[in-house]
Each structure stands twice: as structure tokens, then as C-alpha cells.
Amino acid sequence: MKSIVIIATNTFREIIRDRILYGIVVFALLLIGVSVALGSLSFAEQARISANFGFTGIQISASILAIFIGSTLVAREIEKQTILTLLARPVTRSQFLVGKFFGLVLVIVTVMAGLAVVVAALVTTLGLSIGLPFFVALYGIVLEALLLIAVTLLFGSFSRPAMTVIFATSIFLIGHWIGSLDAISKTKLVSDSFKSVSRILVNVVPDFERFNWRSAPIYDTPVPAIEILNSSLYAVGWLVFLLALTSMVFRRRDFV
Amino acid sequence: MGRPVLQIENLKKTYRKGWGSKPVPALKGVSFEIKPGTITGFLGANGAGKTSTIKCIFELSFPDSGEISYFGEKGLSSSAKKRIGFLPERPYFYEHLTGREFLRFYGQLSTSLKRSDLEARIEKLLVRVGLSHAASRPLRGYSKGMLQRIGIAQALVHEPEFIILDEPMTGLDPDGRLEVREIILETAARGTAVFFSSHLLPDAEQLCSHLVILKKGELVYRGETKELLGKVERGFRVVWSEAGVQQTRDAVTSAELQALIDSVRAKRGDVLEVKPLRLTLEEAFAKIAFDPKAERI
Numbered sequence: 001m002k003s004i005v006i007i008a009t010n011t012f013r014e015i016i017r018d019r020i021l022y023g024i025v026v027f028a029l030l031l032i033g034v035s036v037a038l039g040s041l042s043f044a045e046q047a048r049i050s051a052n053f054g055f056t057g058i059q060i061s062a063s064i065l066a067i068f069i070g071s072t073l074v075a076r077e078i079e080k081q082t083i084l085t086l087l088a089r090p091v092t093r094s095q096f097l098v099g100k101f102f103g104l105v106l107v108i109v110t111v112m113a114g115l116a117v118v119v120a121a122l123v124t125t126l127g128l129s130i131g132l133p134f135f136v137a138l139y140g141i142v143l144e145a146l147l148l149i150a151v152t153l154l155f156g157s158f159s160r161p162a163m164t165v166i167f168a169t170s171i172f173l174i175g176h177w178i179g180s181l182d183a184i185s186k187t188k189l190v191s192d193s194f195k196s197v198s199r200i201l202v203n204v205v206p207d208f209e210r211f212n213w214r215s216a217p218i219y220d221t222p223v224p225a226i227e228i229l230n231s232s233l234y235a236v237g238w239l240v241f242l243l244a245l246t247s248m249v250f251r252r253r254d255f256v
Numbered sequence: 257m258g259r260p261v262l263q264i265e266n267l268k269k270t271y272r273k274g275w276g277s278k279p280v281p282a283l284k285g286v287s288f289e290i291k292p293g294t295i296t297g298f299l300g301a302n303g304a305g306k307t308s309t310i311k312c313i314f315e316l317s318f319p320d321s322g323e324i325s326y327f328g329e330k331g332l333s334s335s336a337k338k339r340i341g342f343l344p345e346r347p348y349f350y351e352h353l354t355g356r357e358f359l360r361f362y363g364q365l366s367t368s369l370k371r372s373d374l375e376a377r378i379e380k381l382l383v384r385v386g387l388s389h390a391a392s393r394p395l396r397g398y399s400k401g402m403l404q405r406i407g408i409a410q411a412l413v414h415e416p417e418f419i420i421l422d423e424p425m426t427g428l429d430p431d432g433r434l435e436v437r438e439i440i441l442e443t444a445a446r447g448t449a450v451f452f453s454s455h456l457l458p459d460a461e462q463l464c465s466h467l468v469i470l471k472k473g474e475l476v477y478r479g480e481t482k483e484l485l486g487k488v489e490r491g492f493r494v495v496w497s498e499a500g501v502q503q504t505r506d507a508v509t510s511a512e513l514q515a516l517i518d519s520v521r522a523k524r525g526d527v528l529e530v531k532p533l534r535l536t537l538e539e540a541f542a543k544i545a546f547d548p549k550a551e552r553i
Contacts, residue, residue: 088342
């Protein structure tokens, strides 16, 4: 446990001191800024449109951080050979991976917290109140980011960063379309082969839409506690599975 | 002398460069051991299998077969790792960390020392490797020599009983090499076994009490340095003066030496010096590593 905390802290420090992070944060702030401009186009719904864009900005930046920084988490250690001195210490490969995972989680949660304060200030100014649904929506984005980091880490444990980005982005997109894919595959409009592929994808790709509670604060509709609990358990199950799979892939890898 | 800190038996490793490519044997049954308190040089030409062996030792690469024991026990346990320090070849470290943070990171991973004790140890180490002045600077601003020294410091931060240094002097200027040499000698004087690979044979000759030499993935020598250097006779150099003129000639065998001395005396010359010609490590290594006929010494 101590090793995981030390590696996570080092990973957090490494990313926080990297200029790439600030590029992504600036992008997110610009997106939130645009939301104000777009919201002002609507006379009646300005606050809702701004809040919607604000949450989308937070979600996109969390996803970009998870995919782009996640794709280099392991690759950079191997490329720079820092992994050699690290694994020569009393650290197992699984501890290394879990430490890297939590390091990035910490970064994303920190960035999200900062952006959430900006969005909260914005929507409050525009007349929306900040209640529990606001935090539930943020919690959903965190769960989605956790899964996305784990997916990225899995691909990053055996492929190059560019390929990892492609794989992880594909899973992210499919994961958001699973509901539609499932619905389409049940109609008579598609071929049998499409149905088979859809069925496989629905079963092997995590459903990212389960964590989409972003409309709750906008329309002030509460999310049932049982739904939050189920989705949390769903996320934990996938996380354990993905991290265990990544550890298995990584366990016997030679660092040549 | 106690049980070996490291014992390698019949280590074999084959690499494949890609799917369907021909396997390339890197290690073909290498066996040797490192005794406590010794400085052992690990020599071999490029591609001889030195780094492959070191990676197998730390399970950074997995051998096809063979056994490695650490401090008398098979397998690289967490407690064995706590007793070993490692500096890899061409070390690239976490550039975002300062020298002090870097040592703290590795110290925290390897010891359960109290924070204050660890900090004291780090400060001592920084002085020892001459980097106190740069301790608060990020590693990205360090020169090659400074990186090598901070790398050695990280290998020593948990006061290991055994350190493995992969090419610790490569790329250093003479001053840097001298400093690293001193650190190695000082470390060994404290009872730590040192095992280091190097291309710099004069350094290895000066430092190492023992040698392990690989050639194309096979072990060609393991044993004491002086024993290796004494194995290949080079003969003697005789300096004499004849009619006021100083002359020199080498005699390969004892019989030749006696005949040469007799002939000098017969010509009323004065024998000024008879010096045994010692093989240098460079010559011995060249004989082993590059002579296709020399399979083993």
C-alpha cells in the first residue's frame, strides 16, 4: 500500500509539473467560456445552456486527460527507462500500475474540482442553484474518467501511445453508443452479422452512458440513489477487472 | 567469506525481435556467483549479454531457464530487493524531480526509516556524491556526470548490502570517472558487494578483485582478477648495458631468459633489470573477447 501511495504521489507531481496539463486546462476553460457566449444567445435558457456546456467541458477535459496522459503513463516509464530503477525496488508490477492509475485519478479529480468551481460560480451567477444533482453529475464524470483511465492503462501496457489513444478513444465512443447499438441490433433493420458484432460489443465494452447524470442539475431532477449505487458497483466491477487484466498482461513483459 | 549475495546457475535467455522472427540467443547457460564484500567487474563486448543478465537479475526480463538466488534464497523477494541497489545503463530519471526529491522517492520505496532519519541519510549521500549544491534543482538541468552521481546515490540510499551498476562510468570525463571510482571503493570498504559492468578496462583492473567475462552470451571467465592476469604468461623484459650502450629485449620463457642473461654475461655486459611482463586486463580481455580461438580461459 505504501508503495502505491508513493508512486501515485510521484505520478501526480510529474503530471502537475508537465506543461501539457495546463494546455488541457486552458482548453477546458475556453470551452466553459464559450458556453457563456452560446448561452447568451438564448433568452430564456441561458443558465441551462451554460451549465450544459460547462459539464460537457469538464467531461471532455477529464476524458482528454484520461486518454492522452493515460496513454503515456506506462510508455514514458519504459521509454525513459525509469521503470528499471523503480521495479528494482520492493515494488511489484501490479503496485506500479495501480500507483500510476491513482496518480492520474488524483490529477483528474484536482482539475475537475477546479473546473467545477468555475462552472458552479457561472451557473449560480446565471440564477441556477447548486444542489445535490450538481455533485451527482460530477461524480458520474469521475466514475467515467476512472473507467477510461483503466481502459487506457490496459492498452498502454502493451501498445505504443498513438495506438493506445486510438484504442481507448474507440472504446470511449462505443461505450457511449452502447445503448443505441443495443437498440438498433434488436430491430429488423440490420443484418445478422451486425447484430452479432453489436452483441459482442455490448458485452465486452463498458457502458459509459450509465454515468451520464449531467442533465440532473440542469433540470433539477434528482437521480435515484439506487441508480447511483448500481452504477458505482458497475464501475468498481469493471475497474477491478480491467486493472487485474492489465496486471496480467504486464506481469511477464520483458523490458528490453 | 559467507554465502554468496548472488548466485546464477545456467541462465538462458532468447529474444525475438518480432512475430515470426528468428530467436536470438542472448544468454547460453551463464553461471557465476558474487561473494560478499567483493568488487566484481562484469566484462564483455557489446552484445555479450551483460545487460540481459542484469535485467534477468532484477526480473525486468525473464530467463527461459536457469536459477538465480539472492543471499542464499531463490527468487527475487521484496526483502531481497531491499538489500540490493541498482543503477541501470544510460540512466534517465524523473526529470521533474529535484535531486533531493528523487532520493527521497527511492528512499521511501526501499526503507521504513523515519522521515527525519531518511532526510539525514539523503543529506549525507548528497555530500558524498558532491551534489549538495544542486540538491534543489530539477534533474532536467543536471549534466551527464551529475545524473550518474545522483543515480549512484539512489542505488545507495537504502544502504544495500549489494549494488549492481550497469556501465557506471560510460560517458564520464576523467574527473567524473575518478569520482565514481572513489565512490565504488568507499562503498566496498563499508562491506557492500559491488558488481559492475564496464567497457573501461583500466578502471575495472584497478577496482575489481573478481571478474566475470561473457562472450556472445557464454561465460568465458569467472574468478579473481590477479588469477586471470597471471594465466597468460608474457615473459620477462631484460635491460642490460653493453659497452656503455643500454639495450632491451623480451624473453618469453624462463629458458630464453636464462640464455639471454648468459649471453649478456658472456659479452661482459651488465644486466640492469629483469622485469616480469604482466598482462594488462585490456590485453587479457582482447584475447578472450576478440580472439575466435580463445573460447575459455
